[in-house]
Amino acid sequence: MANGSDAEYLAYVHGRTTGLRRTAYLLSGDEHHADDLVQETITKLYVRWSRISGVENLDAYVHTMLVRIFLDEKRRGWWKVRLGVPPDRPAPVQAGGDVEERALLRAALSQVPPRQQAVLVLRFLCDQPVADVARVLSCSEGTVKSQTAHGLTALRRILGDRIHSLGGTR
Amino acid sequence: MNKHPDSADRDAAALLSPLAGDPAGPSRIDVAGAMAEGRRRRRTRWWTSGIAVVAATATTAAGGTLAFSALGRPTTPPPRPIVNASPSIAVAAPPAGPKDCTVSRLPTDGFEKALVTGGDPSGRWHVGRLYPPGRAQQRPLVLWRDGKIVSKVLFDGGDDSLTDVNSRGVAVGSGFDPDISPYVYSDGKARTLAGGEGAASAINDAGVVVGSLGPLYEGVPARWPSTTAKPQRLPLPAGAEAGEAGDIDEAGNVLGTITPKGKEGTGYLWLADGTTRRMPLPEVDGRKADMFWPAAIRDGWVVGRAVFDTADSRSFAYFRYRIASNRYERLVNGAGMPARVAANGWVVGEAERPVITVGTRNTKLPAYSKLKGEHDYIVESISDDGLVVAGYSAGPDTANHPLLWRCR
Numbered sequence: 001m002a003n004g005s006d007a008e009y010l011a012y013v014h015g016r017t018t019g020l021r022r023t024a025y026l027l028s029g030d031e032h033h034a035d036d037l038v039q040e041t042i043t044k045l046y047v048r049w050s051r052i053s054g055v056e057n058l059d060a061y062v063h064t065m066l067v068r069i070f071l072d073e074k075r076r077g078w079w080k081v082r083l084g085v086p087p088d089r090p091a092p093v094q095a096g097g098d099v100e101e102r103a104l105l106r107a108a109l110s111q112v113p114p115r116q117q118a119v120l121v122l123r124f125l126c127d128q129p130v131a132d133v134a135r136v137l138s139c140s141e142g143t144v145k146s147q148t149a150h151g152l153t154a155l156r157r158i159l160g161d162r163i164h165s166l167g168g169t170r
Numbered sequence: 171m172n173k174h175p176d177s178a179d180r181d182a183a184a185l186l187s188p189l190a191g192d193p194a195g196p197s198r199i200d201v202a203g204a205m206a207e208g209r210r211r212r213r214t215r216w217w218t219s220g221i222a223v224v225a226a227t228a229t230t231a232a233g234g235t236l237a238f239s240a241l242g243r244p245t246t247p248p249p250r251p252i253v254n255a256s257p258s259i260a261v262a263a264p265p266a267g268p269k270d271c272t273v274s275r276l277p278t279d280g281f282e283k284a285l286v287t288g289g290d291p292s293g294r295w296h297v298g299r300l301y302p303p304g305r306a307q308q309r310p311l312v313l314w315r316d317g318k319i320v321s322k323v324l325f326d327g328g329d330d331s332l333t334d335v336n337s338r339g340v341a342v343g344s345g346f347d348p349d350i351s352p353y354v355y356s357d358g359k360a361r362t363l364a365g366g367e368g369a370a371s372a373i374n375d376a377g378v379v380v381g382s383l384g385p386l387y388e389g390v391p392a393r394w395p396s397t398t399a400k401p402q403r404l405p406l407p408a409g410a411e412a413g414e415a416g417d418i419d420e421a422g423n424v425l426g427t428i429t430p431k432g433k434e435g436t437g438y439l440w441l442a443d444g445t446t447r448r449m450p451l452p453e454v455d456g457r458k459a460d461m462f463w464p465a466a467i468r469d470g471w472v473v474g475r476a477v478f479d480t481a482d483s484r485s486f487a488y489f490r491y492r493i494a495s496n497r498y499e500r501l502v503n504g505a506g507m508p509a510r511v512a513a514n515g516w517v518v519g520e521a522e523r524p525v526i527t528v529g530t531r532n533t534k535l536p537a538y539s540k541l542k543g544e545h546d547y548i549v550e551s552i553s554d555d556g557l558v559v560a561g562y563s564a565g566p567d568t569a570n571h572p573l574l575w576r577c578r
Contacts, residue, residue, distance in 0.1 A: 012203050025193040035198045042201065044346075084264030107191070109194065113434060116235045124183045134557055138385060146432045152182050154434075157479060158195055166188065 009049050016059070018065060026125045027070045027118065028105040036071075041066045064136045069116055074114035088156050101166055108158040116151030119144055247370050265576045267528035268557055276314055276560075284561045286572040288334040288341070289551025291375065291420075291468070291513065293558030297332035297341045298553065298572050313341060313355075316478070317574055335374040338532030340397065342370035342379050351382055354397040363394055363413040365401035372417045373397075380415035382405075391415040391426050391440070397406070404440045407448060413438065417467045420513075423493060425467035437464040437474060439493065451496040452476045454487045462489075464552075466510045468554070470494055471509035473501075473517050490517055504532045505532050509549035509561075516556035524559055524575065535575045538563055546575070552554060 020041060024034035044054075044065055055061055109117055115137065122128045122136065123144070134141045156163060211342035278284040283301035287395065290296070300322070311332050313321040318435045320339075332346035340356040342363075352363040352370035364368060368383040377396050379403065382389035383403065391404040391413040406413055406428055412433065422442035427435035437449030449472070451459040466473055472491040488501040488508050501508060505527040508518030517527045524535040524547050526546035537545075541563055549561040559575040 009205070010201065013204075017197060017199050017201075021197060021199070022192050025191075026189065028187065031193040031195050032198070036192055038199050039204060042213070043204040043207045044201070046205050047211045050281075068346065072350070098188065105186070105188050109186075120182070120186060121189075124186045130522070139388065141439070150434070152185075154177075155185070160209065163185075166185065 005050055010045060012058070013045070016062065017042075020062070023063060023122075023126055024066060024070070026121050027067070029110070031117040037066060037069055040069050044069075060132070062133060062137075067122070067136050071114050071118060074117070102164060104159075105166060108155055110164075111152045111158050112151050117153060118146050120151045120155070123148060181551065183199045183282055184409065191217070191328070238262075239398070259414050263444065268533050270528050271526075271533065271535050271577040273573055273575045274317070274318060275538065275540075276574050277319055278312075278572065279319060283498050283570050284417050284572045285562045286550050286574075287332055287343075287381050288335045289553070289558075289560045290339075291555025292337040293342075293551075293555070295335045295337065296338050296572075296574070297335045297343075300333060300564075301570075309344070313339065313500040315339065317553045321355075321358065323360060325353070325360060333370060336375045336377070338375065338377075339372060340377060342373045342381075342397075344369040344381075349430055352379075353462050356397065357532075363397065363401070364399065368392060368401070370394075374418045376420065376422070378418055378422060380418045380426070382414040384412075384433050388412050390412060390440075391424075391428075393418075393424060393440070403532070405446060407438075407446070415440070419467045423467060423470065425472055427464065434461060434477075435463070436461040437472070439472075439494065446498075447493075449491065450496065451490055452487070452496070452500070454478065454500070459487070465508055468511045468577060469513040469515075471511045471513075472512040472516050475507060488519065490515070501527055502530050502532065510552045512552045512556040513554035514556050516552065518549050518556075518559050520547060520549050520550040523547055524561060526552075526556060526559065526577070528556070532575075535559060535577075538571060538573055541571070 001023070001060045002124050017038065022033055023033060024037040041062065052061060068085060071101060081140045109120070112120070118137065119133055123130070130141045130144045134144045138145065198564045203450045210536070237540065240333045260481060276286065276298070278300055279303060281300040281354045282529045284298055286298040294316050296505050298310055298312045298314070304310065311323045311325065312319055314337065325345050330343060332341045332343035335341040340354065342352065342354050344350050344352050349367045350369050351362055354363055354370070360517050364381055367385060368381055368389060370379050370381040376564040379394040381392055383401055384390055389412060391408060392401040392416060393404055394401045404415055404424065407428050411431045412429040413426055413428040417425045424440040426438055426440070428436040428438040428448070439447040441447060443449060448463065449462045451462055453459070454476065457478065459478045461477040462474055462486060463477060464472055464474035470493040472493065473489070473490070475488050477575045478485045478487070488505060489498045490508070490511065491498045491502060501517060503518070504521065504525065505517060506521030506525045508517050508519045510518050519527060523537055526533045526535065546564045547561055548564055549559060551560045552558070557577045561573055562573045563573060
């Protein structure tokens with residue numbers, strides 16, 4: 001029963017799903033979680049479609065929604081300051097190989113404050129310029145730069161000596 | 171594509187590069203489902219119509235047998251005096267502590283996955299969230315009283331959550347559409363709190379709500395004197411650009427964090443007498459912590475963890491703090507990461523299983539026997555007598571079970 005507006009929505013969403021999934025996957029590190037994030041994003045988009053379909057930069061708007069949904073899920077964890085591994089439990093044993101390398105890095109990244117996680121992922125994995133990240137996070141370019149610096153510092157701290165096991169990086 | 175010109179950026183990109191890539195599996199995105207759900211949300215915008223509030227069972231929120239003082243505060247045992255502060259909690263006499271603890275799963279109306287997200291000081295009320303199977307369905311929020319569901323609530327907005335409930339059954343939480351908005355749920359009705367964009371973190375028995383105003387992560391700490399009042403900004407010290415009030419006790423002491431420009435947050439207190447206090451930084455082995463991350467406040471007790479950073483590592487030490495004495499006590503080994511504190515000073519922490527720490531004695535709460543494999547337990551509340559703890563399990567299969575522990 002698509003009217004014009006629904007047809008536009010369908011066309012828009014079908015054309016963007018791959019990109020949204022990729023961003024969500026890079027943010028969350030988990031395929032299922034990524035799909036959940038995208039599902040919620042396109043649901044919210046539909047609720048607001050009649051009001052926002054004419055906005056100047058819809059892609060940026062939708063990516064902003066996605067990042068905010070991701071940050072929201074992190075927020076509750078932030079107040080409780082959860083870590084992935086309860087402190088009284090030994091940290092996972094490291095092993096060689098790409099899978100372990102990814103897991104190690106992902107676990108470390110998940111301990112960085114959420115906003116800094118988002119900045120690092122958007123800048124260095126999604127290759128977004130500082131100005132775009134600033135717009136997505138509704139902050140200044142200076143804040144993106146400082147959050148980048150703090151996020152990298154935190155990530156390196158958390159990795160500690162294990163950073164040397166990540167091939168060719170410092 | 172943009173190139174990052176300086177070497178620091180190149181290093182960062184190289185460091186993170188193992189995480190690059192696309193999801194390997196097929197998409198499970200359900201566009202038709204999103205549209206159906208979107209239509210339903212359009213119909214049921216709860217803050218304007220209120221019609222989406224569904225009560226599973228009629229309930230009188232203020233019912234029950236609790237006696238309230240003028241402050242609306244249930245009677246609780248007095249805190250135990252501390253004789254010796256460091257390195258572990260020492261008390262005047264060895265308290266009995268909890269015993270004969272049992273665990274049960276809170277009812278979920280058939281939903282397999284559900285969370286407990288908060289509890290009240292009496293141990294009677296708990297709030298949580300149910301996860302319907304499949305996607306594209308809203309997640310009902312739930313109130314339990316005495317271990318039974320009394321209300322299920324459907325809100326519009328995204329990713330709604332109830333964060334706290336008081337002994338009168340008044341709950342607060344936040345939702346997104348797309349900005350974050352604070353709300354209160356009471357007597358079967360939900361509505362937004364005044365003040366616009368913001369989040370509600372906690373409510374005490376007097377009905378005072380605390381949280382933040384403004385965008386997520388960049389807001390300022392706030393206090394609503396009642397659930398119908400306009401919010402008041404809590405003052406930030408010089409140099410702090412953001413903050414959040416996370417918890418409040420019955421005397422009205424507010425616990426939160428302040429975020430100095432360009433740094434991570436650290437603990438801060440807005441006390442009931444009108445004074446403010448940056449939480450001191452405890453020392454371990456002669457080294458002062460870089461930050462203190464608070465978790466909860468109750469009757470003048472605060473629990474949380476001290477953060478110690480070096481050039482390439484971060485470590486934590488767990489503490490209980492007393493407002494009156496301005497002193498920290500390091501929690502004994504095995505206490506886990508402190509999550510909540512009871513009015514009697516008992517601390518519940520997260521380790522392989524939840525742990526109640528009384529003085530130097532740790533009591534591990536029982537595992538939920540129906541779980542297979544290794545699970546974590548996330549703790550969300552402890553009653554004022556320290557005998558009722560609520561939280562949920564988190565396992566590798568992404569299932570969650572809402573759990574209630576009772577001790578004698």
